[in-house]
Amino acid sequence: MRRYGQAVLMLLVGAAVLRISLFSALYLRYVQSGLRPYLIASGALLVLLGVAAGVRAAREVPYEDDDEDEAEDRHGHGHGHGHTHTTGPRLAWLLALPATALLLFPPPALGSYSADREDAQRAAQGVGTFPPLPSGDPVDLSVAAFTSRAVYDSDRSLKGRTVRLTGFVTHGDDGTWYITRLLVSCCAADATTSKVEVRGADAPAxxxxxxxxxxxxxxxxxGSSAAWPPLLDAKAVRRVEEPSDPYEQR
Incomplete structure (x- = not known):
């Protein structure tokens, strides 16, 4: 079995990568959509290498000493051949645990815990003007676009407009609640937070x-800290399913 360790590990990792990128949209929890072809190519290559390694291992004829070593490992004693056994191959099998976990139980997208760690992030820098909003109400905006205009738009383009925002719920220590989104530049590791305090509606979970x-x-x-986070007087709150791509793009 020791001969097939490398093949099994590559197959597990390759299958996990293909599961989240080729057969589902779970990869969007970790990276931007533009990286999907590279994930698929990497997963396919790992699977092919794993198959090749398995075929090669199957064709190899084990040395007699190797058979004796395996027998010694099973029975816990040696026959005086002076072989030195290492724990490297055994420890390598620990790499199969995260690969199997990713294959069977992909972790969820970043949520309230990550948002709380980035509480002071801003969606834009500096006061200025913004392009006009589309005509008609309600106007659909990303949470980042809303916070940018609310905190930095010198033309006050949001004044009197009805907007519609989608995000996940986070809570403050004083009973307040927020509609929140995470923004990514490349992958989930660089995520930052935009959030809007919602008033006039009961807080969901x-x-x-x-x-x-x-x-x-x-x-x-x-442009001041007093303007952050911006406020939204709610007219309606509707529960929705988590989108396939849970992050907003910069």
Missing amino acids: TDTWVTVTGIWHPKGRL
């Missing part, structure tokens, strides 16, 4: 995905 329709409630001086 943490990490629940919702669509909130409401009107911007101005607060604080533009």
